[in-house]
Amino acid sequence: ILPLVRGNNLPDLIGKGFTNPPVCKPPKGSNQDQSSYDRIVMLWGNVEELIRQFTIIFVRSRCAPYIKAYQSFSKTVETAKRQQGKVFIEDINMHLAGYLEIAIVPDVYFRIGETIFHFLIDEFQDTSPIQWRNLFPLIENSLSQGGSLFTVGDTKQAIYGFRNADYAIMKGLERDNPFPSAEHSVRELATNYRSKKRIIEFNERVFKKNLLRNDEYREAGKRSGLTEYVQEPREGEKEDGYVAVSLLERNDDEPPERLKIQELIEELRKRGYYYRDIAVLTQTNEDAVSATTWLNEKDVPFISYSSLDVRRRTITGEIVALMNFLDAPTDDLSFGTFILGDVFTKAVSKEYSGIDIGRLREFCFAQRENHPLYKAFQETFGGLWKRYFVGLFRAVGFLPVYDLVTEIFAVFRVFDTLSGEEAALVKMLEVVKDFEGGGFNSIKDFLSHALDDDSGEKWEMAVPTNTNAVQVMTIHKAKGLGFPVVIVLLYEVKNRGFEYIIEEKGSTVCLLKINKSAAACDEGLQDLYDQERMKEMVNRLNSLYVGFTRPERELYVVGVKTRDTAYPFVLLPTDEFLPSVTTQKAVEKLSITSVALPSCPLLHRNRQFEFPDSAEEFMSIQEKQRGDFIHRVLFYLDCVGDSSKTEIKEIIKRAREDTWSDYPGEETEALVMAVTGNHEMAEYFRAVPGREIRKEQEYSDSAGRLFRMDRVIIDPGAITVIDYKTGGNKEALEKYRAQMRNYMKILGEVYPGKSISGIIAFVDLGEVVRIR
DSSP states (O other): OHHHHHTTOGGGGTTOOOSSOSSOOOOTTOHHHHHHHHHHHHHHHHHHHHHHHHHHHHHHHTTHHHHHHHHHHHHHHHHHHHHHTOOOGGGHHHHHHHHHHHSOHHHHHHHHTSOOOEEEESSGGGOOHHHHHHHHHHHHHHHHTTOEEEEOOOGGGOOOGGGTOOTHHHHHHHHOOSOTTSOOOOOOOOEESSSOHHHHHHHHIIIIIIHHHOTTTHHHHHHHTTTSOOOEEOTTOOOOOEEEEEEEEOOSSSOHHHHHHHHHHHHHHHTTOOGGGEEEEESSHHHHHHHHHHHHHTTOOEEETTSOBGGGSHHHHHHHHHHHHHHOTTOHHHHHHHHTSHHHHHHHHHHOTTOOHHHHHHHHHHTTTSSSHHHHHHHHOHHHIIIIIHHHHHHTTTSOHHHHHHHHHHHTTHHHHTGGGHHHHHHHHHHHHHHHHTTOOOHHHHHHHHHOGGGGGGGBOOOOTTOOSEEEEEHHHHTTOOEEEEEEEEEOOOOOOOSOEEEEETTEEEEEOOOHHHHTTOHHHHHHHHHHHHHHHHHHHHHHHHHHTSEEEEEEEEEEESOTTSTTGGGOOGGGGOOOSSOOOOOOOOOOOOOOOOOOOOOOOOOOOOOOSOGGGSOOHHHHHHHHHHHHHHHHOOOOOTTHHHHHHHHHHHHHHHHTOOOOHHHHHHHHHHHHHSTTTGGGGSOOTTOEEEEEEEEEOTTSOEEEEEEEEEOSSEEEEEEEEOSSOOTTHHHHHHHHHHHHHHHHHHSTTSEEEEEEEETTTTEEEEEO
16 A cells, blocks of 8 residues: 555555554553554554545546536537537437426427327337436326327337436336326237247246346346246247257367357258348457358358448548548548558559559658658659549539539549449448538538447448348347347456446536445445446346347357356356257248349449639639628619619618628628619619519529529510629639520520520629620
């Protein structure tokens, strides 16, 4: 203890033993020694109490720096969310709870637009406390008016405690009726419509017999309902099913489970099962990856649900690396990652035979001290830079994220050079589309979204239901699914402690760093630790139950142990379900029905956007916003009369509100007056009998493409279209002429028999160009 104190390593004092004092008890009759001994024991007890108090303070203050860091920027985050009109998904339930605390139920229904009388809640065991708190007053109101609540769930399958789901909500509703105005009825479904008799018996041995004998996990099983449920096979079931438990000694050098799984799948195939009839379930994603490796060794086709996330694929990583580089050009790692990847090297090999991966590696190695790397690339490979990167550099900041990604695909022709990755590429486009649909359009936000683990399901590719392949997934992924044959791969589960434990006291929440030794120092900490430990054990047992109840016909449990008393092997009835020495009978082989569909390849855009060399054609964000504002002012202007100045001032005020801008009113008013007062333009801002004016009207050409025209004046015998241009240059005049001629052609088709003319109005220059 003394070296720890002197070295200022006070946290290491937590858990130190104080049972025996540091001195031996003196013999009887030695009064002086006894007095000294008693004093030492007293001081020893004082030290023990001080360390106990230090432990409590340490546990409660360990997370304080993180809380302070959060508090320092949380106000800024809230301000930014309000300014951008955004609500984080994780905030929705909290906002609803806050609203429901101050609002009455009829007002809630008024805002929804209708009254809900009947509630059906599926997977009720996965309901979180705040979700139930939000629903409770609405359900209570509905039941008082003759409505109903129908919940469906199974507390034995509550495996989402890490998402704050609380199975105790369902257990409480089973036990007590919290709604006095309604009848309370609980029904347990006793018939198992999925699994055969032998599988049901195996689960009863595990959970209703062995679990009840286990002192450590017994209470967790009782709380979840695993020790007292009732399940029977379907009436008239002819087959008993099959279960085999194989416990293997762990050997990391030559994993025995690899050979076992390979042999099982080969034997199942010989007996008539298709690959798609078989599922391999694991406890973790890492175990699932190992299982797929073993299947791959035997050329067994498989679908890994742990690898459906396209972010795990090399091509996605390369494209994200390119986007990182475009967002931050000094990021040498991202640029190097991309130019050495398949996307770039395969595109280059199609057009530049003299440049291969070897030369690019030599370049990166030679320029490793030359920062930034892309500048050296420009000098060394000028042609490649111009061919592949110049256009993308121009596009960043101007194109939306979706258009930028499609441009990347077009530039490197990924659908041609990497056709085998088509599914991953299409999924990436879908994710980008959904991302923009959520109101986001920043490349930086998208890159953060790509790193967000919580968005994993959005990145997963859909799996065809008729694919003949072994399905490999975690037990969590398998929840709700069923398979003819299931192989459950189990490893010893060890207690690893908790990152933090939440203590709630009214409106106050504390984050505590508690381990087993720290919990023993205080009764309150011990209670919190025991509660969290109980939740963890319930989750473990329920996960095991979910895995063991997925099979329909056959279940194979492959356990890899280091000791027999470890969880979950201590619960397995190994002796009763040994692998059979006789070969199981063949199964009736059902033919895989398939419908021959005509080939329908996807068509992808390979034409790149055109980015002219003239820098003046690109507007800054400020210039674009100013142009939008002036267009909005001119949109509201119908005709110019005697009261035009007053009217224009009101229009400018309205346009400011629409565009959230604050451009000088006098300057804008002068520009508008100059446009409408121009001798070639004034006649088109007058009220004329029989005249119709359309502003920002969309017209379609013969191919169905839409074009929005700023101002179209429809007179009895003539049509005039006006296009406003802001800015101080006319370098793109030829482009504007071509655009105007296209407008005139479209209008000629829409209004046959009328003369068509066009006007390009340069608002800032005060000039007009007529097109006839």
